[in-house]
Amino acid sequence: MNNFRECFEDDLDNAFFDLDDFADEHTIDGKKCVAVFTTTEIVNGKMSYGLMKATLNPKETAINKVQPLLFVRKSDLRAKVTPNSMITLDGVKYFVQQVTTTQGVCRLVLEIHAV
Template sequence: MNEFMEALNDDISKVFLNLDEFASTHNIDGKEYNIIIDEYELNERNKGREKEFIDGIYIRELLIYVSKDEFKRLPSIGRILFLDNVEYLVKDAQEEERVFVITLEKNVH
């Protein structure tokens, strides 16, 4: 691994996903991970979109960031994922610089 990639990996764990900085510990599918839940970025991505699904049922979305090195595999779109024992559907999942960016959704009344 070159110096740049080593520095990037170091920054991901020691700064971006650091519990004293931005991250918090959450349970995903029965395992603890340091993640970031970013509602601001999700709101920016969804500007102008209607949130109500049908007759008072709304879609709640969460955008989470988790280390690729910890999570190992990018979840497939359409997969069920449990975040803190709450069931969500994976709406989108991408890798950005060794961090998985995962959009989750669930219906709420």
Template structure:
């Protein structure tokens, strides 16, 4: 029996569980391409409680998404604009965790 490395097990879990549309993820449109992503709604709720107001009637909306590196492409640079489900966001943070990107998006929205 061949033992799998930790990285191999993590990649298998990313594909089979975490970014699986039958389990945790849904299909979303990112920059004109449909792909499975996980939106961390709990983190979004916490961040919205602390929503930064830029001016009367405008606030900053944040989203934390997880997406497979092989689906998304190169890790997006901070400051890059991304269209998520038809809405424009700015990348404020992005990390690659063993082939799974964690991307924090921010966009101005009106109340």
């Protein structure tokens, strides 16, 4: 009989990081890996989809802030990803706003400004 940790790791591999279910192949800093990438983030209990107005200049209407989420195994990332660092995901550079690691899975809140 498997213990909880083994069952949890099996669920990660067979469901969450399964290419047929949630995950896709991505290239992160030149390394191919399986990850879940989405432009949906939960902010204060409400869903926020993709483009959000930047608050840097209230009169500016051409700049939008995109905050996608990336879920990836910690072992698939470079040595250490920290807030305010940059990663390249599928050829696009993103700022890392927040990093949370739970049970070997990293949740990265990324940010890119689009014009």
